[in-house]
Amino acid sequence: MKNNHHFTRRQFVKTTAAGAIAASQIAPTYAFNIHGSSQSGKLAALGGTPVRSNKKWPEWPYKDQNVLDEITKTTESGIWCRIQSKNGTVPTFEKKYAEMIGVKRCVAVGSGTQALHTSVEALGLGPGDEIITSPYTDPGTISAILSARALPVLADIDRLSFQIDPDDVERRITPNTKAIMPVHMCGLPANMERIMQIAKKHNLLVIEDSAQAHFAKYKGQMLGTIGDLGCFSHQSSKVLACGEGGSIVSNNEELMERCYTVQNHGTSKYGRTETIGPKYRMNEFEGAILLGQLPTVMDRHYTRNKNARYLTSKIKDIPGITPQKLYDGTEEGSFYLYTVNYDKKQHNNVDRSKYLKALAAEGINLSPYIKNGLHKEPWVDNILTRNVYKKMYTSQRLKQFKEEMACPNCDIVCDEEMVMLWASGPLLGTQDDMDDIINALGKVYENRDQLDKI
Ligand SMILES: Cc1ncc(COP(=O)(O)O)c(C=O)c1O
Incomplete structure (x- = not known):
């Protein structure tokens, strides 16, 4: 100071x-x-x-004639759902956004929370697994982990960057930790060099919560492209917005195929129902609004x-x-x-x-x-009393989870x-x-x- x-x-x-x-x-x-x-x-x-x-x-939110024209075109085309055409607004947005972000693939979904949940499921994470993330974030971050019935373990933040503290991440790793979900708070990078080092050392996956961080750049790479998967929100307030929307990006084509399948109620691009998944598809009007903004x-x-x-x-x-x-x-x-x-x-x-x-x-x-870090919100006690969590985690782990919930830097x-x-x-x-x-x-x-x- x-x-x-x-x-x-x-x-x-x-x-x-x-x-x-x-x-x-x-x-x-x-x-x-x-x-x-x-x-x-x-x-x-x-x-x-x-x-x-x-x-x-x-x-x-931003709008111009190009955005309005895209919405009109979509209305008139009758292609309102992404699976109706490979050349509709959502597939076209996915291609163009991936190019702009500098990755091979993008899968668009209905929100940033859905992008994060799809990523957790596509990486095979779920009951019994622990994912370390920040308490200083939107509830959507932990909701994505809880929806997969995994355990969100919260690491404290740095008071001056507001980003997750890599030292505290490392302290909170247990034998059940499978992934780190750094949040790029305010649209600026978390300390990704340290986070990737920790992930490598402990063999952990990394899902970047880049919900706020479109086009932000760190050491020559755009945020969202550094970990295994990167997730964006396109909710109204965000810098690339369509009301409610989200997207997932990565260079790992096989993993992106799994993301597509998960968010398409478990149905792959070949039309086979292959896995468990919610229906999170982005609709073509949301795609039109995003596509219309990309040129500028x-x-x-x-x-x-x-x-x-x-x-x-x-x-x-x-x-x-x-x-x-x-x-x-x-x-x-x-x-x-x-x-x-x-x-x-x-x-x-x-x-x-x-x-x-x-x-x-x-x-x-x-x-x-x-107002409060997520460690202070009632979900903590709620999951501790749920049978599903009691079945998945030992009482000792849940007791320790609660006792170690403090994040004093986040509080201040x-x-x-x-x-x-x-x-x-x-x-x-x-x-x-x-x-x-x-x-x-x-x-x-x-x-x-x-x-x-x-
Ligand atoms: C850091 C962070 N993560 C996740 C989300 C969830 O995104 P959405 O509101 O699109 O579900 C948000 C939304 O504000 C966010 O800021």
Whole structure:
């Protein structure tokens, strides 16, 4: 965490020409009052003038004429279900998305949760098996493991990256551990180098929960392509969205064939019912919406990355907030979320809730994001009392499972430290929009001695 510098308003000078976004090029890096307007001064929550008012963020979900045309074409074609045609929107999306991600195959399904569950089943994981994942994630991550009646073992996270901590993963391996499911939180990479080393050492499978991480790049590879299987969500809020949708990617063609079969109620492409599986097929309208976005999706990706770099280059020197820690090898993020870690000690010991209230009054709505880590949710006690789990795991293992549930870093991130901008739409904004965020954060820091009056 940074030291508590004594910044004066004079030091919050206007900086940098547009486009000078590399952090190292900018000094001082803090753009407070970048327009020299009356944005500084009294907090809006205490009667001052808000930094941002009467301005809109870019609209989300994204749509354009191409998306609308694809939906119309699908409606008129009468091909509404993916198995009606090999050239329909879903198979075409699968081919194009696989190419963009840099893998041989993609199988599209009805949600990110379904993608993860299909992957767990296709890898043959189930009763008696343990899969290590993060508690700091969407319930869909563990739901995928529970649906296969395997045991989700939660490893704590790093407080500054919000990603699963590889050391804690390694500590939690038992003879029944079969896989690791790292979550690329906020659309930025988990420490995949360490995770893949641990997986190799202990002979474990890796399913990447890349639900938030479309087109994010780590050491030259896109997220989702590093482990055995990678899973994406295309739910409305995500950077490649179709309402509800999901996809699985891999270079392992045989495994992808199994994924296809599992999600097609166990029926292979040859029409034979070969295994156990739910019916999770993506429908052609969802495929149309995704397909319609692909020609321009990378433009949005690069805009988000440019704006994220700009934000970080300025925010990194505001005391008391630390932009999300990135691991070596991080090249691009999806920037589904843009997050910082809040240090209340440097904000006059004021709780995050008042800090967020002050920012909201300035016209910048940030969120504490996930309320509780999944280790604190009632599913834990629910499965411990279920006969099916009692039959599959010894009472000693279930007792230990419950006793070792603590994830203190996750608790502090949830309770005090996470500050999140949902970024799919907002990070498509202009530099002026980004300056509003920076100016609001700076103004609230500068008025930290007033925060307890809110
Ligand atoms: C990290 C993570 N994993 C899994 C999911 C589940 O995806 P879906 O909502 O598409 O089922 C989400 C969705 O938000 C997510 O953020």
